[in-house]
Amino acid sequence: MENVIRTRVFTTWIDNAGICRTKVKQGAIIELADAEENSAAVQKVSAGKIYPMLVDLTHINFIHKSARDHFAMRNRKPGVKVIAMLIGSPVSKVIGNFFLGINKPTVPTQLFTSEKKAVAWLSKFVS
Amino acid sequence: MSAPKKIRIKKAGSEGKKINQILEVVESYAKLDFNKKAPIENSNNNFNALAIGINMLGEELQSSTISLNEKDILLKEIHHRIKNNLQIISSLLRLQADQVQDKRLSVFFSDNVRRIKSMALVHETLYNSENLSKVNFSQYLRSLIDHIREAYHYTQKIDFVLKAEPHNLKIDVAIACGLIINELITNSIKYAFEKRNSGKIELLFTKIKQKKSKNIFKLVVRDNGAGLPANIDIYQSKSLGLQLVTMLTEQLDGSLSVESNKGTAFTIIFPG
Structure with a gap:
């Protein structure tokens, strides 16, 4: 892995397939500062390019509303093309569904329980 | 009207306790009290997922309720301003009516002052009431x-x-x-x-x-x-x-x- 950015609750990098990946740490409770830090990390690893993004939520514990609103990207330019959210645990399923229904990001977003399927979907958007 | 009977699960043990805690939170939300939160544990079971979902829903409901209240305050302010502006127009017409010598012209001004006042009263009634629409x-x-x-x-x-x-x-x-x-x-x-x-x-x-x-x-x-x-x-x-x-x-x-x-x-x- 090259150019990996580690913040309090996220690990973010661009993989060899041209997908921007961010992984939530085990038991993370995400606050607005974490969400903003993540956006800055995505911007830094992307270096001016716009990538499709895989967000691994499987180990998340909670995410506050201010952070959800930030990730919905309502009043800012989205730094990514599309988002695939990887879910698995009951908690990540609930949080993932909030992103599909209530805190909807402005770019196309889908939930996946299989990393393979998520990557296959994101690959269509790699340029 | 008597207070509605609280729904509680009588099942013993920690699961029954967790369900009751979640029910208490839902009851608070129904009363528009969003301060109560279901306790969250660092575990990935269904009860915790349910508690997290309920808490997040509470945050969203609280935010919607606040923005609805803000809209109401804004709407009240708008009705107040419309009423005040109409009152200024009618005061100007009244001043004009006092200055003209021609009786017919004076009546014309006074009639329009009354018409404007009848409209201003609609806005006054609105900002003094609960229903703003x-x-x-x-x-x-x-x-x-x-x-x-x-x-x-x-x-x-x-x-x-x-x-x-x-x-x-x-x-x-x-x-x-x-x-x-x-x-x-x-x-x-x-x-x-x-x-x-x-x-x-x-x-x-x-x-x-x-x-x-x-x-x-x-x-x-x-x-x-x-x-x-x-x-x-x-x-x-x-x-x-x-x-x-x-x-x-x-x-x-x-x-x-x-x-x-x-x-x-x-x-x-x-x-x-």
């Missing part, structure tokens, strides 16, 4: 009659009778009705009791039926005065007041009928 029409009618009585200097003893059912009307409907009533009552004060010492003006407002999703209302303005001249055609009248009445009735998609027998009665039927 519909006008409590019986309350508005009371204010309108009080205003006309104060604004018009008449020498006779005129009794005003208001019989109004408590219904709410949309703002545009209330404004049109207010202007119509203002014209008809002013006409009665001006002409119905010219050679009399006393008189009575009645204002009736009722709902007569419900047609599909619309209510049908009846508004009657009646006096026991001299009655209309025998050959008058209200649709061809050159009086600005009557022209306004027919035009506004049309705007309301309503019907107008006039009866002149021991006084005059105008009846307007309109959907609202």
